[in-house]
Amino acid sequence: MSTRLGSKAAASQVEYPDSDGKRMAENTLQFQWIVTIKEGLDALFRDRPDVFVAGDLLWYPIEGDNKTRTAPDALVAFGRPKGYRGSYKQWEEGGIAPQVVFEVLSPGNRAGEMRRKLEFYERFGVEEYYLYDPDRNTFAAFRREGDRLVSIPHPAGMVSPRLGVRFELTDDAFALIGPDGRRFLTYLELAEQRDALAEQRDALARSEEQQRLRAERLAEKLRAMGIDPDATD
Known part of the structure; x- marks a missing residue:
């Protein structure tokens, strides 16, 4: 009992910074896409008080561990109320992990970094992971199957099961289309x-x-x- 109480006390003293010191975006194109996706999702779920949307918010999945963390370019957590957060501490969110995350690539992103992000999202319960590279105009999608996030072949035209958003990709353009048929602007x-x-x-x-x-x-x-x-x- 005393060991358990001691562990809880130690965990409560851990600081969870609201910033990792990294820039949200490396260029204006990446920034524009991050904002467009995040604000489009906000608008899509504006009438759902139980859907939390955030952009570039640090997510801590483990209480007492402030090193295991990441900041998706956009995240959606169903079953969590809207409102201000300095970071997303999963143990304070009913144990609910964000079900959907987005990453927008920049020229500075490295393959190893993105592989670690995929492993993080796979490990901590993300159901859908979407990755867009605006410089190359490429789009990748991953969906949970058991304990794995599996790449979806030819994701252009697919509809997100959670969001109801359709992803359109042509040779020179990418678009997110809401359930009402309107493009994210x-x-x-x-x-x-x-x-x-x-x-x-x-x-x-x-x-x-x-x-x-x-x-x-x-x-x-x-x-x-x-x-x-x-x-x-």
Whole structure:
């Protein structure tokens, strides 16, 4: 009993840094894709209070061990509430591991580093792992089969079982398509879409105002002619 209590006390004194000192992205293209995927997932599950989405958040799977950790470019944890976290401590999250993770490659990523990430995700319970290289426009997908994350051959066009997101890959483009058929957009594309909608609303309002003024002028002319435009037969 005393040994167990001592272990718990020692574990409670371990510090779990919120940062590993590494940059989230090495270039603007990688950063754009990380943000697009993370924000697209946030939007997709905005009405689900039991789905937590994060980007570049350190994940500690083992209490008392602050060395075993990684920070997926994006993660989704079903069964966990939304809200602020400095890091994802799995023992404080009901023991639930993120079920889905994304990595966006940069030229600086090494094969050994990505192999270790795959082994980490395999070991600690990730169900779906997606890997996109925007410089080469290549996409890889892994899905859990038993205790292994197995590579899916020809993943272009596949739909994530957990997310309901379809992954489209052509010779020169990659896209994530939500269950509603809409593509995940960059912030710039969202801003342009918002501005276009605002322009359409303004144009409609101007048109309605012009119609109202024309109707008033016509009514004034009718009154000048002794005709009551509001009279009914």
